[in-house]
Amino acid sequence: MARDIPLNRYRTIGVLAAEDAGKTTLVERLLQATRPAAEGTHGASLASPATVCAWRGHQLTFIDTHGAWASTEEVSRILSVVDGVVIVIDAEAGIEDETVRAWALADAAQLPRLVFVNKLDRAGADFAGVLDQVAARFGVRPLAVALPVGQGAGFAGLYDLVHERVVHWTAAGETHDPEVPSELMRDAAQRRKALIQAAVTQADDAAQALEKGVRPDEARLVELVRAGVIARAFVPVVPGSAFRNQGVDSLLDAMVDYLPAPTDLPALRGRAPEGALVERRADDAEPLAALAFTTMVDPVMGPLTFVRLFSGSVASGTQALNSSRGTTEEIRRVLRMHADRREALTEARAGDVVALQGLEATTTGDTLADPAQPIVIERPIAA
Template sequence: MPLGEEKDFEGIIDLIENKAWAFSDDITSLPREIGLSEECLGKTKEQRELMLERLAEEDDQFMAVYLEGRPARAEEIKAALRRACIANRVVPVLCGSALKNKGIQPLLDAVVRYLPSPVDVPPVQGIDPKTGKSDTRVSDIAAPFSALAFKVTTDPFVGRLVYFRVYSGKVKAKAQVFNSCKGRKERLGRLLRMHANHREEVDEVCAGDIAAALGLKATYTGDTLCDSTRPIVLETIRFPQPVVSVAIEPKTKADQDRIGDVLAKLMEEDPTFETHYEAETGQTVISGMGELHLEVLLERMKTEFKVDVRTGKPQVAYKETITQSAEAEGRFIKQFGGKGQYGHVVLRVEPAERGSGFSFTNRIRHGAIPAEFIPAVEAGVRESLDRGVLANYPVVDVKVELLDGSYHEVDSSDVAFKMAGSLALKEAVSRAKPVLLEPIMKLDIFAGEQFLGDVLADLDARRASIEGIGVQGGTRVVHALIPLGEAFGYATALRSLSQGRATYSMEFHHYQQVPPNVLEQIVGPRGRFA
């Protein structure tokens, strides 16, 4: 329980030990035990009884203690909490302030005391890359080495650091490891155990350890490191596609010379951040998960890497898809006097399940197109998918089948079939009733009762769908789904509506078809119907 609130927050009450701890404003000092007033004692007793009752409902061993009617010892409560946490039945709640370093020590103690250690969880599952069959790794130093890289950073002092968690076995510094995702061997450099503001060099890490390594040049977030004699691919980390884009331009010639390297480093560190060069405008476009995400990265470019840029208005990462099947023919036939170009393909496109991406199937029979030209057709199809027919946005969730075609003994080439595949794909998508998809964000707003009406009216004007309204303490919680295009600048709008008292969180949820009236506004300036 908190002891005081807001600016008067001074400490915590430990309901398990029945003790109160006060924290000084000096963040380096240790907490001190204090006595409680009669009013606090009454509230503490009430909350402690409620906690014990809930715990008894979730743990059979503690239920026996609770029904005996005797006071439960602190050790019994802690043991029951640990069992319930490992079984994923309860979540302990602690309070504190990270900014003022109040309540942080009990939080770290609770992590060690209640959360499962590596030996408390089932063996990690993976796939044997040689056989494609399921495999497991037990959290034991005697098991073959396996680890998952979960973060890549660029340290200004030591260079590229790859953070990884060891699931089984052990590994020494400067040892050779196998990256099973890339299919190549790499040599570890120094191994570092990372602390908040310093790093400790170690010679070896074992199952359950988290460490950072130098020297891994081809390992990225989500890759598996393992023993080459017992390879395994652990479940990788899946990242959502970026939903917001911003055009940037370097302010000076010095910034221009360095911007490429800086963006490459940021993409290494953050898999949800992407960048590409727009040849039509001559601008570099960066993409991320939201306005705040891009603002943070731009600030890092300025403060950490000393690269300053000008930015344009944020742009929504729309997608295009199709709603029905269609067939089309693509012919690329050119004659230049000598050897010409000849490529001819027939494609069929079908809608795929939302989120499934792109698939290409070769259904050519009897050698209508030689096998060596099939990859060129697929390359042309993939290239065309990058720019749709409605508003030049990428086309997603499409199945493409190569049905038929023809070739010329002399004039056919990879280039000709790549062009034919591109032309056929564009025509087929045009016939398949294409639609535009917009990113929908999950929005949670925390506001006082007096501001609820204004908040809901504003959401309605932004095409938001209200999923529910709840209560958390004395605060109303609004759960909504809102198109990203309507959410730009929402932080400022919400502050204005609530006198700065409301807060919100936003994350990507799904893609959804754009309404016809909005489609006209988007397609107008960008599409072929403008």
């Protein structure tokens, strides 16, 4: 059966932040923004360890990191099932100790990332200052893909440097204006030039064209920025205010445009029972390889084990091998969690993050595999 959404349109994302940077509010706003208009925007929250939503024809799965900061091992395990992260930074407080820890954990997991500079409506907000801090503290190249129009009480919109338009927010939604505000002209020109110069380093033809004065068009620029993010050559930065629901759609667009799909990443590496190195590509036709990363007790469904499928498929009413323990597990039900409901699936496939009901011996960190071609997953874990 054909997929409803192709695997190259999957994004599995973790959101990390210091305690008061606004992560919870941001994730709620992201989920609200992705709900169909007919369903309204109220009641969407990250109540599950993994919540699925849709944006621009893509499947986004947000993996919850809430409450996990007491354990580096737990956060590392959670990050081992995501393909990219968003790090939220308070525009007034700047980089904090927990920001540094989040960045280090993302580095250890070798994850492409975006930065969302939050709370730009607050007095003391300093978008440019945060960019400078990121560059100095982490030794990376932060690239603004948008600039705030005003800051603090004057925060009124953002200027999209990729599509060269101003985004304003009204009660009816976003409005777009091609005119650059006069106070932003110089900074916007400089930042867009820096963005293009960084992006073309990802392709020789683009770099050679720029030397001749030919800039990439919008679609090509998105492709080049995406390549640089996946290669971890630079970090796009989006401004906004989650509390006021400003910049949230732009961040969702950046997730879709720049963060990797499973098909963009190297094959999963693991070990066969005899110790030989084996690989699994992100493909439904490959043997099953899934990692259990957390558990919960659902008030209706009872104990659930959340797994990320890196390859293959798993169906309700079938069995899988727990290759970490050498036991066979019965999979009674496969569930996909949305912000406000559970969806029973006949089958989950490569790239899916789902809850399994019926597992008895499997715990966090265990691998589920095809009994005929077992694998124990090895993932980067922070010390």
